[in-house]
Structure formats: structure tokens, C-alpha cells
Amino acid sequence: MEDRDRWSSRAAFVMASIGSAVGLGNVWRFPYMVYDNGGGAFLIPYFIALMTTGIPLLMIEFNIGIKMQKGPAFALDKIRRGAGFIGWFALLVSFVIVSYYSVVISWVWNYIYYSFTVAWTGHAKEFFFGHVLDVSGSIANTGGIVWPVFAGLLLTWVLIYFIIFKGLGVIGKVVSWTVPLPFILLFVLLIRGITLKGAVTGLNFYLDPDFSVLLNPRVWLAAYGQIFFSLSLGFGVMIAYASYMARHSDISGNAFVTALTNSGISFFAGFVVFSTLGYLAQALGQPVSEVAGSGVGLAFVIFPTAISRLPGGTVIHAIFALIFFVTLINLAINSAFSLVEAIVTGLKDIVSAKRETITFYVCLAGLTAGLIFCTRSGLYWLDIVDHWANNFGAIIVGLMEAVLIGWIYNPEEFRADINKYSDIHVGRWWTVCIKWITPIIIITSVNLSFYSELKSSYGGYPQWAVMTGGWLLIEILFILGIIINLRARNRRKA
Amino acid sequence: MSSGAWIMLFVGASVLYGGLAIVFVKIFQASERKKAHAHHHKKNQVSPS
Numbered sequence: 001m002e003d004r005d006r007w008s009s010r011a012a013f014v015m016a017s018i019g020s021a022v023g024l025g026n027v028w029r030f031p032y033m034v035y036d037n038g039g040g041a042f043l044i045p046y047f048i049a050l051m052t053t054g055i056p057l058l059m060i061e062f063n064i065g066i067k068m069q070k071g072p073a074f075a076l077d078k079i080r081r082g083a084g085f086i087g088w089f090a091l092l093v094s095f096v097i098v099s100y101y102s103v104v105i106s107w108v109w110n111y112i113y114y115s116f117t118v119a120w121t122g123h124a125k126e127f128f129f130g131h132v133l134d135v136s137g138s139i140a141n142t143g144g145i146v147w148p149v150f151a152g153l154l155l156t157w158v159l160i161y162f163i164i165f166k167g168l169g170v171i172g173k174v175v176s177w178t179v180p181l182p183f184i185l186l187f188v189l190l191i192r193g194i195t196l197k198g199a200v201t202g203l204n205f206y207l208d209p210d211f212s213v214l215l216n217p218r219v220w221l222a223a224y225g226q227i228f229f230s231l232s233l234g235f236g237v238m239i240a241y242a243s244y245m246a247r248h249s250d251i252s253g254n255a256f257v258t259a260l261t262n263s264g265i266s267f268f269a270g271f272v273v274f275s276t277l278g279y280l281a282q283a284l285g286q287p288v289s290e291v292a293g294s295g296v297g298l299a300f301v302i303f304p305t306a307i308s309r310l311p312g313g314t315v316i317h318a319i320f321a322l323i324f325f326v327t328l329i330n331l332a333i334n335s336a337f338s339l340v341e342a343i344v345t346g347l348k349d350i351v352s353a354k355r356e357t358i359t360f361y362v363c364l365a366g367l368t369a370g371l372i373f374c375t376r377s378g379l380y381w382l383d384i385v386d387h388w389a390n391n392f393g394a395i396i397v398g399l400m401e402a403v404l405i406g407w408i409y410n411p412e413e414f415r416a417d418i419n420k421y422s423d424i425h426v427g428r429w430w431t432v433c434i435k436w437i438t439p440i441i442i443i444t445s446v447n448l449s450f451y452s453e454l455k456s457s458y459g460g461y462p463q464w465a466v467m468t469g470g471w472l473l474i475e476i477l478f479i480l481g482i483i484i485n486l487r488a489r490n491r492r493k494a
Numbered sequence: 495m496s497s498g499a500w501i502m503l504f505v506g507a508s509v510l511y512g513g514l515a516i517v518f519v520k521i522f523q524a525s526e527r528k529k530a531h532a533h534h535h536k537k538n539q540v541s542p543s
């Protein structure tokens with residue numbers, strides 16, 4: 001019998017899956033998406049997307065891992081000979097993503113350090129772009145390594161190494177702390193947020209529904225995109241994590257719990273973000289629409305500004321800054337090590353070396369690849385690579401998985417597999433979602449992204465930068481996926 | 495908060511947290527069923543001695 005590492009319990013697996021799915025996007029992307037796409041009305045397409053794409057695809061990934069008991073690439077190759085390249089492509093995309101995601105974690109480490117003195121008070125924007133990142137004037141001007149960012153990056157990779165090098169025992173223990181903790185800290189921030197003056201105005205901006213947006217197809221695509229990116233789909237992580245569960249494990253129940261908890265935390269985080277934004281708008285005498293933002297700007301400029309303007313002195317500001325950035329660290333580190341774990345699991349299938357050795361080299365490679373994002377032009381590169389890795393990387397993996405199961409493999413047989421040991425049986429709706437809805441939505445979304453890229457250069461960056469950090473990178477990863485799959489198969493034969 | 499915001503707060507919370515609660519109840523019921531089945535199976539086993 002195969003001696004495969006196992007999760008200590010079903011709860012450990014679910015916790016780790018939730019940890020992977022819940023990341024920075026739940027705090028810095030979802031609330032703004034809701035606000036920007038019709039407020040509370042956005043929840044309707046969002047829930048429909050959750051049920052018709054998010055949960056069905058999550059079930060596919062869980063079932064592939066549990067059924068095949070292999071990492072993403074080998075598992076997909078076992079489903080259909082030759083399909084392993086999808087898994088390798090997913091792992092390569094994961095590698096690229098974790099190489100810059102770890103740099104974002106490094107910024108958070110830096111902010112934890114600066115939180116003790118609330119060093120950004122009065123000049124948060126200049127502090128982030130000028131002091132912390134020391135951003136150069138253009139993408140062409142690399143300007144050397146920013147050493148504090150590199151130090152944070154090194155710390156991140158050392159931490160990732162120590163979390164995963166021993167295997168699932170340590171991961172299970174780590175997630176039992178790092179998954180509930182941010183939720184508790186968000187609750188503290190929520191209490192502070194909703195008791196601030198102006199909070200209600202912010203919450204109105206977050207949830208007041210504009211139902212006319214339901215007729216806008218772009219809002220529906222935004223909802224599907226949000227669900228897709230938020231659940232760690234198309235990275236190979238869920239397949240890798242599920243491959244460490246026994247064959248007779250539940251699939252649908254775990255998928256429902258993971259997906260609903262992930263969305264529940266996003267919804268909850270929206271109250272934290274918008275109550276605080278409402279306060280900031282009131283303090284600055286501006287409308288909420290002027291201070292609202294998402295992504296890096298929200299986490300490192302807008303929210304720190306709001307914290308530095310909270311009632312109370314520096315000590316209070318420092319405490320809330322620490323709570324906020326420790327929350328971000330916890331959210332981000334779970335997602336980061338899950339991506340590395342997926343890569344290690346995939347490599348373990350083809351390399352006979354010890355887990356420790358594989359983990360070490362993957363971490364070293366990730367640290368090295370992250371150096372480009374530690375330079376003074378790192379933010380620009382991060383923006384481009386992030387855009388392409390998400391819009392043309394993971395989403396294409398998701399499409400290929402749906403087509404593989406819905407059209408090449410027998411979807412009814414696959415559904416029967418899901419139901420075999422699951423606590424909640426899924427009906428024919430699942431087959432319809434996988435065969436029709438998911439592929440149609442993803443193809444439309446990719447085509448629209450493709451069209452908008454051709455229409456104008458992304459972010460106003462020079463063409464050569466978009467070509468290298470965007471198109472060329474994705475093409476290289478795709479071709480590498482095919483080559484590695486062929487070599488891996490030969491190695492297996494040998 | 496505006497009435498629209500309150501309604502969407504209620505809708506969002508019921509779907510997400512209510513949905514989660516239903517899933518947990520279903521998982522719990524299934525595990526109870528499995529336990530009862532295992533117990534029944536054990537009781538009906540004839541000792542080889």
C-alpha cells in the first residue's frame with residue numbers, strides 16, 4: 001500500500017483549504033468589487049457565480065486529488081493521458097504568483113515594524129511609494145534591490161520553508177492558529193470600525209443596492225472573476241491538498257464549507273473596510289467615493305491613513321495598525337505556503353529526493369525569482385505579472401479542467417464519484433454547471449480580457465514590458481508545462 | 495443605514511452564514527447516520543466462537 005502523508009483529520013484539511021482560499025483578496029478586493037459593481041446588488045450575481053462555478057470547480061479539484069492520490073499534474077494525467085500539462089502549467093503559474101505574493105507579504109512585515117511608531121502618519125502615500133518601496137520613475141529603471149523589502153522576503157521564505165518542510169503535521173498545526181486568528185482580529189477591527197463616526201455612511205456605500213447593474217454583463221463577469229480568484233482555483237493547490245485525504249473522504253460537504261466560509265469572511269471584511277472608510281471620509285470632509293480604493297492602495301495607504309486618524313494617541317494607533325497588519329500576514333501566509341505546498345507535492349511525484357530537499361530548492365527558487373519584485377521598479381513588474389498570471393493563467397487552467405471533466409471525461413461518472421462518500425449529494429445541476437456555464441463564462445471573460453489588452457496597453461506600461469512580463473511569460477509557462485509533462489512521463493516509464 | 499443596505503445585509507448574511515449552518519447540520523446528520531449504521535452492523539455480527 002502507498003505510504004502517503006495524511007491530514008490528521010478532516011478538520012485539518014478543511015482549515016488548510018480555507019486558509020488557502022482566504023487571502024488578501026478577501027480584504028482588499030471583494031469589498032471594493034461590491035461597492036464598484038452596484039453595492040448590495042452585486043451579491044446576487046456573486047451568489048449565483050458561487051453556486052454555478054466556484055463550488056462545482058472546487059468539487060472537481062477535491063475529487064481529482066482524492067480519487068487519484070497524486071499531485072495536480074500526475075492526477076490530471078491519470079484522468080486523461082496527456083492532460084498532465086494542465087497541472088504543470090497550474091504549478092508554474094503558482095510559482096510565479098507566490099514569487100510576487102511573498103514580496104507583498106514582505107511589505108506587510110515592513111509595515112508591522114513601522115506600526116510600532118505609526119511611521120506613516122501624515123504622509124501615508126509618500127511613505128509607502130517613496131520610503132518603503134522607493135519606487136523608481138519608470139519600469140525600465142530597475143534601480144537596484146530595496147534591502148528592507150528583501151529582508152522581509154527572506155523572512156517570508158524562511159517561514160514558508162519551516163511550515164511545509166516537515167509535511168502535513170506541521171501545516172495542520174499552523175492552520176489551526178493562522179486561520180481562526182485573522183477572523184478574531186477582523187472582529188476587533190469591526191467593533192472599532194462600526195463604532196466610529198461616519199461608519200454608517202461607509203456601510204451605505206458598501207451595501208446600498210443599485211439593481212440596474214444586474215442588466216450589465218460586465219458586472220456578472222466581475223462576479224464570476226471574483227469567485228474564481230478568491231477560491232484558489234486553477235493553482236493546483238486544492239488538488240494537492242485533497243490528495244492527502246483518504247479515498248473514501250467527503251467531497252461536496254468540504255467544498256461547501258470551504259467556499260461558504262471564504263465568501264463569509266469576504267462579506268464580513270467588507271464591513272471592516274467600509275466602516276473605516278466611512279470614518280476616514282468624514283474625518284477628511286470628503287465623500288466615501290473619494291477615499292474608497294482596493295488592492296495595494298487600500299492596504300498600504302488608505303487603511304493606514306484611517307488608522308493614523310483614529311481617536312486616541314499613538315499607542316492606540318500602533319495597536320490597531322498591528323492588529324490590521326498581523327491580520328494581513330495571517331491571511332497571506334496561508335495562501336502563500338499552500339501554493340508552495342502544491343508545487344512540492346507535484347515535484348514529489350517525479351523526483352525521488354526527500355521532501356525537505358525539494359522544499360528547500362523550491363523556496364530558494366521562489367526567493368530568487370522574487371528579487372525582481374524587490375527592486376525599485378518591482379511594483380510595476382508585480383502589477384503586470386499579477387494581471388497576466390490571474391487573467392490568463394489560473395483562469396485558463398480552470399477552463400481546461402472544466403472541459404476535461406465535462407466534455408472529455410464522463411461528467412456523470414465523475415458526479416457519481418463525488419457522491420460516493422459525500423455527506424451532501426449533488427444533483428444534475430453540477431453537470432450543467434461544469435459542461436456549459438463554467439466554460440461559457442470563462443471563455444467570454446478571457447476573450448473580453450484579450451480584447452481589452454489589444455485595445456490599449458495595460459496600465460500604460462511600455463509594450464516591451466507588457467510583452468515580457470505578460471504575454472511571453474504566460475506562453476513560456478504553457479510550453480514549459482507541456483515539456484515537463486512529456487519528460488515526467490518518460491521518467492515514470494523509466 | 496439605509497433600508498436597502500439593511501436588506502442586503504440580511505440577504506448576504508442569511509445566504510452565507512445560513513448556508514454554512516445548513517451544511518454543518520447535514521454533515522452532522524450524515525455522521526450520525528454512519529455511526530448508527532456502524533453500530534447496527536456490529537450488533538448483527540455473529541461471533542466466530
